Structure formats: C-alpha cells, structure tokens
Amino acid sequence: MTALESCTLSQTRRSLSALAYFLRRLLRFESAWVLHIARFEDKVTLGLALGFSGQMLDFVALRQRELGSAADGEWVTRSGRTLATFDAQADTVALTGIAAFVVGANRELGQTVAWLRTCIDPLYDQPTLWALDCVTRLLEEKSAMLATRGWHGGHCDCRLLTDDHAPAALRQQDRCPPLLDQPRRPQELQLGDAETPGPAVLVQSEAGQRQLVHYIYSEIEVAAAETCARNIAEFGDGMPLQFVLDMARQCADEARHAVMAEQMLAHYGGWLGEFNYRNRIWNAYIKGESLAERLAIEQVIGEGNGLDMSAHCMDLFKQHGLDRLLRYYEFLQADEIGHCAFGNRWIRYLVDGDEQRFTDVVASAARKTGSGVPGYAPVCVETRRAAGFSEQFIAQQLLKGAAGETASRAGLPGP
Ligand SMILES: [Fe+2]
Ligand SMILES: [Fe+2]
Incomplete structure (x- = not known):
C-alpha cells in the first residue's frame, strides 16, 4: 500500500476515536460487572482484565492528543453497531x-487493530503504528490471562470501523449494567463480627499469619478493587x-494483590472462608x-492509614524473621x-485545590465511617509525603491527631 492509498489524517483520527469509544465503554461495563461476580477468582480475573483495557486506552488517547483531537469526551465517535x-x-x-x-470483545478489538495496522502509512504516521503495536501486545497478554484463568469462547461483532461514525460523547444515559x-x-x-487481632498478635x-493473609485477601484487596471499579x-x-x-x-493492582494474597494463603495452608469477614472496606x-x-x-x-500500618507490620516481620511476608x-x-x-490528586481536583475544603472532605468522610485520621499505627511521615499528603495536612491532621484517641484503634487497616 502506498502513502496515497493509506489512511488520511482524518481517517486515522476517526479510527482512533472509534477505538477509544469502544475501550471507554468496555471499561465502564467491566467495572460495573466486577460487583456482579461472586466468586473471587472470577472477580479478580475481571479486575485484571480491566487494567489491560485502561492501558490500551492510554496508548490510543495519547496518540489522539498528538494528532490534535479535541479534549476528553468530545472526541469520541462510534459506529452504530458498536452502540x-x-x-x-x-x-x-x-x-x-x-x-x-x-473474551469476544478482546478478539474483536484484535482483529480490528490488525486490519487498521495495514492501513496506516509507516512513514507519514509511524507513531500511530507504535501505539497500535502497544495495543496489540496488551490484547495478546489480556487474551492469554483470560484463557489461563479459565475464561474462553465468546462472540462480539461490533464492526468497529466499518460502519458510519457519528460524533458522540459518552453520556450518562448510555446503557450500562446496573450498579x-x-x-x-x-x-x-x-x-x-469478631475483630481480627492486631498484627503484633498475629x-x-x-x-x-494465616489469619493476617486471609484478612488481606477477603477484607481488603478484593473490596479495594471493587471501590475503584464502582468509581x-x-x-x-x-x-x-x-x-x-x-x-x-488501581483496580488491576488490587486484583493482582488479591492473587498474591490467594497464593500466600495457599502457602500457609489456609483457604478462603477459614475465617469470617466483616466487609468493612466496602461498607465504609x-x-x-x-x-x-x-x-x-x-x-x-483507609489506604493512608494502611501505609502507616504496613510500615509497622514490616518492622514486626523483620523482628520475627518473616522474610516471605516482608517481601x-x-x-x-x-x-x-x-x-x-x-x-490526594483527585480530591484536590474536585475541591479546586483548596486545602481547607480538602481537610473538610476528609473530616466529613472520617465522621461518617467512624475512622481515625491517622489510624492506630505510628504515622510514617516519609511514606505519607511520597503519597502526596501536603505538609500542612501532615502537620495539622496527622501528627497533631497521632497523640489523641483514634476510632480505628481496634481495627487492622491494611494494604
Ligand atoms: Fe490499594
Ligand atoms: Fe492493595
């Protein structure tokens, strides 16, 4: 194919836009579905899958921006069949x-991207090929992960790029699985409703140690993935x-943490359901x-207090020679x-960077959930800084509050 027969700039923009629409819509569906799946192994599979969708969308959106497409939400076009x-x-x-x-959507995307690659001019539009190569690699990895975890078959015929394309922002009224x-x-x-003992006991x-890992798996990681999916x-x-x-x-990270916890639990000879759980993370x-x-x-x-608690736990693991748990x-x-x-970043975005409004939101959230800020463990200032907590928040909310009584004293916040 010569340069004159390859995609024009506007055709490439339109094709990338259709891919972006498909991926954004897919992400929303995968997110809603995470809550509908009961079995942890399958819930985690979808959490991992959703991470691949996000990475693919990142590459497509970057190339869209480079090609001068408009801002978020305005550049999305889709085929009638996709809708x-x-x-x-x-x-x-x-x-x-x-x-x-x-599984079917991944296959459909793979075929579409393979076809699109043949239409892109390797000289005029090499960066689009780079983006599509990255997407192809992720599609292959996602497909392998789904197959390894027992998700097979599937059919999806969207005709992503072959139908008429109409400009359309994603809208709240677009149908989505129920929340x-x-x-x-x-x-x-x-x-x-039994409290899990603190880490110094566990x-x-x-x-x-088995109860600690069971707690992380059943109470923390899966629920954390669910909160991100719901967001x-x-x-x-x-x-x-x-x-x-x-x-x-983050959803994919938490799903991966759940896999790590599941394997660690098996190493300790434990199993899901050996201990009760309280669903505290989700209920909060x-x-x-x-x-x-x-x-x-x-x-x-939750995760801020978890940073302090994890630092505390790692000290305990070192003292007890628990190298596997430490790693x-x-x-x-x-x-x-x-x-x-x-x-920290997105609350600041939502309060227009206003430090007082940030503090107010955190205080209101703490009141509604009966949580302490900070929690039970000593504040790990270095880690809090790395996580984007402001010096003002550290001085006025964390270090000042550390001496006082905290509501989450009995709990075991975690990773
Ligand atoms: Fe997390
Ligand atoms: Fe986690």
Missing part, C-alpha cells in the same frame, strides 16, 4: 455472559480521562455521598503509595 452491541449487553449480569463478552450497592460474595465466605503463630462505573464519565485510567490501574466506602468522600474514605483515610508487603506498599496519591 447497539453495548446497549444489548447492558442487561447481562451472569458470569457466563460477562466472560463471553469480555450494585452491595457487591456479590462467594458462599464460602461468612460474615461475622505474627506470633502460623495460624495468626469508574458511577463517576468516570463526568471526570477527566486520566481519572478513569488511574482507577483502572459506600457511606460516601460524593466522589470526593468516596476517595477520602478509601484512598486517603510481599514491600511490593504491596510500593503500589499503595501510588493509590493514596490517586486519592
């Missing part, structure tokens, strides 16, 4: 239907694209009445700093 395909899937809530669509206020849970996991015995599904379309990408990244999150409050509850208070926590902590930073 109809997603609208028809909005009633799907059963695992088999979800898995079939996610659940209580995510589904596996039968083997039983609700209970590290003393193998049974305690995308409920608030994503009214926020900048980067917010959606950040939440997709859903008390937030705005996106800012939800981010304050999960990313800033595990070091990787968790590296990711959690980024998650806290997401919360």
